[in-house]
Amino acid sequence: MIYVENLRKEFKKTIKEPGLKGSLKSFVKPKKEIVAAVKDISFDVNEGEILGFIGPNGAGKSTVIKMLTGILSPTSGKCTINGKDPQKDRKTYVKEIGVVFGQRTQLWWDLPLTETYTVLKEIYEVDDSRFKKRMSFLNEVLELDxxxxxxxxxxxxxxxxxxxxxxxxxxxxxxxxxxxxxxxxDVVVKDNIRKAIAKINEEEHTTVVLTTHDLEDIELLSKRIVMIDKGSKVFDGKITDLKEKYGQMRELAFVSPDENALKALGYADQFGLSDDDLIQEQDGTSCKIRFNSAIAPVSDMLSYTLSKINVKDINVKDADIEEIIRRLYKEGVE
Ligand SMILES: Nc1ncnc2c1ncn2[C@@H]1O[C@H](COP(=O)(O)OP(=O)(O)OP(=O)(O)O)[C@@H](O)[C@H]1O
Ligand SMILES: [Mg+2]
Structure with missing residues (x-):
């Protein structure tokens, strides 16, 4: 369905030297530098699949989506979707895809929603009976009423x-x-949106490419992910494999009355955690530790901590995407 081959996008950036002199200089004779936002990425997506396309801020996710949707042209490499080139076949291609940029809206700000849909109906040449059916389906799934x-x-x-x-x-x-x-x-609304996306994919076999830096989105929606960082692909595979390999880190945070709590607790010795498997920070009374739960189970960490000191506000979180990427690099990106 979707084939992406060595896709690359470079942007020209103006570099400014520091200070007022630098500002003037860059205004009169701007110095340009070429930065690659997307570096030769390849991946495929099957028909009917939901692909999670994930990466931290600035990784290049939106830039890839813009190339796949024909908004930006690649510097090199190519992509074909349903046999079409997003830019060359633009006219027919736009009728086959739907695009949502979460940070922006395609709706008319001052018009009632229904009128935006009527305008879109004309643009996409959807006939009356099809439109009626479609609206009632979308109403049901997305609760627009x-x-x-x-x-x-x-x-x-x-x-x-x-x-x-x-x-x-x-x-x-x-x-x-x-x-x-x-x-x-917020959490409840996120959940509604995820369910709607899952339902649309299930009922209509729509192929979905979804970018996010929220790992939970992906866990609920897609089995497969492509992860990118600084413009390069760092992982392509099953989310369960990723979590098994790199997602064992947990974060434990608590407030302790003792400013030397972490030293006194001595997690490394207690649980036999190496420097790679234990990262600790204490700032005043707030303590944060990241630890490998495959070596030190969460329940043991909690009961040990609570038995040793009086803590307030203790909580445990899953590894976030930044943590997973740190571990990916440590073990060598293939
Ligand atoms: N039009 C542009 N001109 C110059 N640089 C750009 C342009 N668009 C994006 N970039 C740069 O390319 C890099 C990737 O940006 P992109 O928006 O694709 O990242 P992202 O993964 O979508 O990040 P986020 O999670 O913040 O949305 C960034 O360093 C960004 O500053
Ligand atoms: Mg983005």
């Missing part, structure tokens, strides 16, 4: 995201690109 007549500017972020996803699906595209569809949303 309660705000469909409100102007877009009055919608909450979660409602707007649902409305945006509906807009991108109005013409029944084969492929849906979602760039950070859950950004800034």
């Amino acid at each position: 309660s705000f469909i007549n409100s102007p877009v500017r009055t919608l909450s972020l979660g409602q707007r995201m649902r409305a945006d996803i509906a807009a991108s699906l109005l013409h029944s595209p084969k492929v849906l690109f979602l760039d950070e569809p859950t950004i800034g949303l």
Whole structure:
């Protein structure tokens, strides 16, 4: 369905020397530098698959999505989606894809939502009976009913995201690109959006490429992920394999009355954790440790900590994406 081959994007950046003199100089004679935001990335996506495309801030996710959707042209390499080149076949291609950029909206700000959909119906040449059916399906999956007549500017972020996803699906595209569809949303709303995406994929076999830096999005939606960092691909495979290999780190955070709590606790000796498997920080009374839960189980860490000192506000978190990337590099990126 989607083939991406050595895709690369370089941007020209103006470099400014420090100070006022530097500002003037860069204004009169700007110094340019070429920066590669996406460095020769290759991957495939099968029809009907949901691919999680993940990476930390600035990794190049949006840039890849922009090339796949034909908004940006690649510096080199190529991508074909459903046999089409996003830029060369632009006219027919746009009818086959849906795109949502979580940080921006394609809806008309001052118009009621229904009117945006009517305009999109005309643009995509969806006939009346198809449109009616489509709206009732989207209504059901995305629960648009309660705000469909409100102007877009009055919608909450979660409602707007649902409305945006509906807009991108109005013409029944084969492929849906979602760039950070859950950004800034609270847990309940995130969950609704994830369920809607899963349902659309299930019922219509829509191929979905979804970028995020929220690992939970991916765990619930896709079995396979492509992870990128600083423009390069660092992992392509099953999310379960990634977690098994690199996701054993947990973060334990608590507030202790003792400013030398971590020294006194001596986790390294107690659990036989090497420097790679234990990272500790204490700032005043707040302590944060990251540890390998395959060596020191979470329950043992908790009960040991609680038996030794009086702590407030203790909590344990899963490894985040930055942590997984740190470990990927440590063990060598293939
Ligand atoms: N139009 C542009 N001109 C110059 N540099 C750009 C442009 N667009 C993106 N970049 C740079 O390319 C890099 C990748 O940006 P991109 O937006 O693709 O990252 P991202 O993975 O989507 O990050 P985020 O998680 O913050 O959305 C960044 O360093 C960014 O500053
Ligand atoms: Mg982005």
